[in-house]
Amino acid sequence: MASIDVYKQTAQTWFSELRDRICAELEAIETEISPDGAGRFVRTPWQRAEGGGGEMSVIKGKVFEKGGVNISTVHGEFSDVMRKEIPGASEDPRFWASGISLVIHPVSPLVPAVHMNTRMIVVGDGTKHWFGGGADLTPVVPVERDTQDFHAAFQRVCDAADPAYYAKFKKWCDEYFFLKHRNEARGIGGIFYDYVNTGEWGKDFAFTQEVGKALATIYPALVKRHMHETWDDEDRQRQLIKRGRYVEFNLLYDRGTRFGLMTGGNVEAILMSLPPVVHWG
Numbered sequence: 001m002a003s004i005d006v007y008k009q010t011a012q013t014w015f016s017e018l019r020d021r022i023c024a025e026l027e028a029i030e031t032e033i034s035p036d037g038a039g040r041f042v043r044t045p046w047q048r049a050e051g052g053g054g055e056m057s058v059i060k061g062k063v064f065e066k067g068g069v070n071i072s073t074v075h076g077e078f079s080d081v082m083r084k085e086i087p088g089a090s091e092d093p094r095f096w097a098s099g100i101s102l103v104i105h106p107v108s109p110l111v112p113a114v115h116m117n118t119r120m121i122v123v124g125d126g127t128k129h130w131f132g133g134g135a136d137l138t139p140v141v142p143v144e145r146d147t148q149d150f151h152a153a154f155q156r157v158c159d160a161a162d163p164a165y166y167a168k169f170k171k172w173c174d175e176y177f178f179l180k181h182r183n184e185a186r187g188i189g190g191i192f193y194d195y196v197n198t199g200e201w202g203k204d205f206a207f208t209q210e211v212g213k214a215l216a217t218i219y220p221a222l223v224k225r226h227m228h229e230t231w232d233d234e235d236r237q238r239q240l241i242k243r244g245r246y247v248e249f250n251l252l253y254d255r256g257t258r259f260g261l262m263t264g265g266n267v268e269a270i271l272m273s274l275p276p277v278v279h280w281g
Contacts (some may be wrong), residue, residue, distance in 0.1 A: 004126030007201055011120040012073050014205075015100040018118075018212040020069050022102060023057055025220045026069075029063040029227070039063065046266040050076040056269045059176070060276075063111070063227055067104040068272035069272060074098070074265065082262055087195070092124030099133070100212065101256060103273040104219070109239035110226040112139035112146065112187075113246065115273070116215045118208045126142060130206045132194035134169065135215045136177050137222075138187030138246060140239045145186045146222055153218040154191045161207040162198075169193045179249055186249050240279035247274055 023041045030039030039061025047053040075096040076259025081087040099119025106113065118133030137150045151170070160163035173192035178185050191211070196204050250257050250273050260270035 002201075004122060004129065006204075007129070008098065008122060011205060011208075012098045014209060014212075015071050015073075015098055015118070018209075019055075019057060019069050019100055022069050022212075022216050023059075025191045025216055026059060026064060026104070026223075029220060029223055030059070030063050033062045033227075041069065046269060048074050048076075048265065050074075052076075054266065054269060056266070056272060058272065061107075063107060063223065065105050065107045067102075068269075069100065069102045070269050070272060071098075071100050072265065072269065079262060082259075086121075086123060088123040088128035092109070094124055096122040101269075101273070102215070105223065105243065105275040106223065106227075108227060108229070109140045109231050109235040109249070110229045111223050112137050112226075113243075113275075114138070114215070114219050116212070118212055120205075120208070130195045130197040131204050132196065133208060134173055134190060134192035134209060135211065136173055136187055136190035136192070138242065140235070140242045142188050143226075148227070150188070150190065150218055150222065153214045157207070157210040158191065161203070162211065164238065165207075166191070175208065176253075179245060179253075181252070182245070182248075182249050184245070193236060237279065240277060243275040243278040244280045247278055250274060 005074035027040055033039070039059060041057040044056045045053065052072070054070060057069045059067045077093040078086055078089045078095055083093050089095065097119060101115060101117040103115050104113060114135070114137055116135035118131065120129065120131050122129040139146065155166045158169060169191035170189060173189045174185065174198045176192045177187060177189065196207070198204055205208065257270055265268060
């Protein structure tokens with residue numbers, strides 16, 4: 001069995017590689033519209049005073065109005081509040097966390113917004129560690145074919161790892177990405193998982209890798225399916241109102257936003273998920 005330090009380095013390297021792959025896929029789409037080189041990711045590194053740091057990658061183009069693919073690896077000690085919420089932290093508050101977080105807000109209301117994150121968290125001396133993450137799609141107007149293809153992509157990943165995963169993680173996603181104060185879902189769902197540690201690190205890591213690969217394949221396909229379709233001002237208004245719901249969820253309920261802010265993460269990177277323009281009806 002490899003040491004926890006080897007596991008940590010392996011996971012951190014993967015998140016960086018996945019970032020590069022996804023950025024390349026999305027830049028290639030922008031190139032179809034802007035061969036002159038517009039619509040490229042701008043990378044901005046940042047450091048965390050308490051330990052670690054990361055890199056923001058933000059794109060603003062003709063297909064993607066605003067998109068971010070961020071990676072980070074941070075370490076330190078959980079605050080008193082967080083120690084009560086994280087398994088094992090009350091006994092040993094030291095932590096290490098590495099991951100990738102992605103949110104894409106397209107220009108076209110006919111192209112769905114998407115969110116994905118995957119991460120590895122280690123608590124204390126490394127005895128407690130797990131993977132978490134997921135992916136979900138937020139169209140302005142759901143298209144049945146898109147919904148089916150998106151879910152099928154992640155069901156294949158889940159079924160290959162454990163036949164029980166998909167039903168469990170889909171249900172978790174549906175329940176998690178729900179605006180209770182409005183009694184409505186944020187989007188059409190996907191999968192959401194946390195605390196995955198089967199005792200076989202390689203298996204759990206491979207599952208998390210496949211989640212990232214699935215997103216890197218299915219989302220560009222959905223973008224290409226709709227990016228050339230025509231839309232009007234009414235479509236745009238519906239999009240901006242839907243984005244308002246997205247903001248409400250991220251600021252009121254999102255665990256990743258809360259975790260980042262409460263562990264001293266980079267505020268700009270954490271709030272990268274918010275769309276550039278929104279309306280409340």
